[in-house]
Amino acid sequence: MAQTDTAVRSMDAVAARLKSRYAAERRFRALGLGAILLSVAFLAILLGSIVQKGWTGFIQTQVAVAVTFDPQVIDPDGSRDPLALDTADYATLVRNGMAARLAPDADRNARRDLTGMVSTMATEQLRRMVVANPDIIGTTATVWVLASDKIDMVVKGQVPRQLGAAGNALNDRQLGWVAQLEQSGQVRTTFNTTFFTAGDSRAPEQAGIWGAVVGSFFSLAITLLVSFPLGVATAVYLEEFAPHNRWTDLIEVNINNLAAVPSVVFGLLGLAVFLNVFHLPRSSPLAGGLVLALICLPTIIIAGRAALKAVPPSIRQAAAGLGASPLQIVAHHVLPLAMPGMLTGTILGMARALGETAPLLMIGMVAFIVDIPKSPVDPSAVLPVQIYLWAGSPERAFVEKTSAAIMVLLLFLVSMNMVAIVLRKKFERRW
Structure with missing residues (x-):
């Protein structure tokens, strides 16, 4: 009889603990769902405010x-x-x-x-x-x-x-x-065709974003040409050829730290090196693109190394078994398989560069530029800086210009992220 009572009490205790555990799990799920809904609500309010002011x-x-x-x-x-x-x-x-x-x-x-x-x-x-x-x-x-x-x-x-x-x-x-x-x-x-075909202007009704769009295109083109080859080459060397010692560990730690450095620090570096030492044209997409390339490099290197690690060792072993050299293994087998992941990381890094403002302000890309740039060395603005300039203008009409330009910038950012998702889904391999 005593044993029966003990068993009943034990079962009751287990049931109570299970009930408490399930209740805690439900509360945790509710908190998570509430956090997501709150985030979505704030995002909807933000986007709604931008659209309401900018359409x-x-x-x-x-x-x-x-x-x-x-x-x-x-x-x-x-x-x-x-x-x-x-x-x-x-x-x-x-x-x-x-x-x-x-x-x-x-x-x-x-x-x-x-x-x-x-x-x-x-x-x-x-x-x-x-x-x-x-x-x-x-x-x-x-x-x-x-x-x-x-x-x-x-x-x-x-x-x-x-x-x-x-x-x-x-x-x-x-x-x-x-x-x-x-x-x-x-x-x-x-x-409003003027908004898409004209450059900046003191008169709000005549102001457009085309000059900033062209400047952003030149800057991103230079960023891609500089950061993608350097990032891929660095990732391949560190992952496939570099010896594992204290120096490579130090390099890896610093690359990971650079990914978290505030972007304004890169702007100060660009001001000190590209403008004061190499005397590149101030407020030009050439200088801006090089600064943005410094920002993108850590992201591309980290994504590239992750993509190389995802390639199964059996690929390397099979190529080596057929007599391929280490360089041939990487160039003909590993790198093509890792390239989709590298491209995804590059696009995400470029999307971040497109939205950067602080480093470009540090190198002088805050000037009032009316003319459309014809080359990467011409003075120019970029979309985030153009938004910054319009946001500080006293005229009431620049409020809608600012919000409309933000909508265009968000469209570009969403498009770039969608391209990254499509590339990952299309070329992704499950080993």
């Missing part, structure tokens, strides 16, 4: 202006001299066209307000029209010109239309003109 950056506002190409303003002599056509006062044509529609009896202040409703790009647009077709002089045509950033923000609903509201830089007269133009169908929104 309007992909559209632009245009205003219809009835422009009279007055010969007395464009070409008083009637000579059709290309220099005269190129330097004519086209701003007066825009201002007269706006005044004729909205305020025929406008005084000087009203005409200044009219000028502030359209972008300064409108004068360049009219100049190109006249230079391309001088026969247009003396005629009147309706021209859709780019609205100013203040009008653009109001039409898109990014700032309130109430006079004096936060972010609204228009006066009551300009707000009335906007309503009048909208009622007459002389305001429209179109796809």
Whole structure:
């Protein structure tokens, strides 16, 4: 009887412990699931905020202006001299066209307000029209010109239309003109091609990311050309040929440590070596690409060594048994099998380099660059630095430009990571 009671108590204790263990496991799973859901929620809030602020950056506002190409303003002599056509006062044509529609009896202040409703790009647009077709002089045509950033923000609903509201830089007269133009169908929104084809500008409505995209392309191309061969060669030597001693152990430890070094340290190194010693052009993709290559090298080396270790020893032994030299074993058998893993690591390293800002700021890639770079030695910006510059601009219209540029950068990063995943899935071998 006593033995039975002892067995029952023992079973009860075991059941209690199992119940407690299962409860702890359920709590642990709940905590893990909660952490994941919280992370997803914060990510959704972040992305939602960026999209909500930036999607309007992909559209632009245009205003219809009835422009009279007055010969007395464009070409008083009637000579059709290309220099005269190129330097004519086209701003007066825009201002007269706006005044004729909205305020025929406008005084000087009203005409200044009219000028502030359209972008300064409108004068360049009219100049190109006249230079391309001088026969247009003396005629009147309706021209859709780019609205100013203040009008653009109001039409898109990014700032309130109430006079004096936060972010609204228009006066009551300009707000009335906007309503009048909208009622007459002389305001429209179109796809913002300027955002993808132009360089940086002080005027938000004229600013684009193409210069930064080209600069990023040059920088990443140099980064790939420098870091990939050096990274692969280093990984092959350390894994296949280097003797195992204190020196190689020291090198391996330092490579692993370099992967965790803050990127700004690499920027200081680039400033000290590439600019001050080798005198490379400041704010150029050449210097930026070399700095980013230093950042990518540890990642590529570590990924390359992991890929080489994943190749079964039987591959090496079979090749050696057939009389292949150590170099032939690596070049003809091991390296081709490890290359997919190396490519994956390289793409991930390049994705990290694409999003780096701090090291590029250290080498001067923070300058205001309008021109599109034509070579890796021309002054240039890159996408992360362009975002940094726009984020610090006081104009309200640069807020949507910043968010739109972030969306483009995230698209590039996601695309590069997707390519890495596809390559790994396509070429992955299970031994």
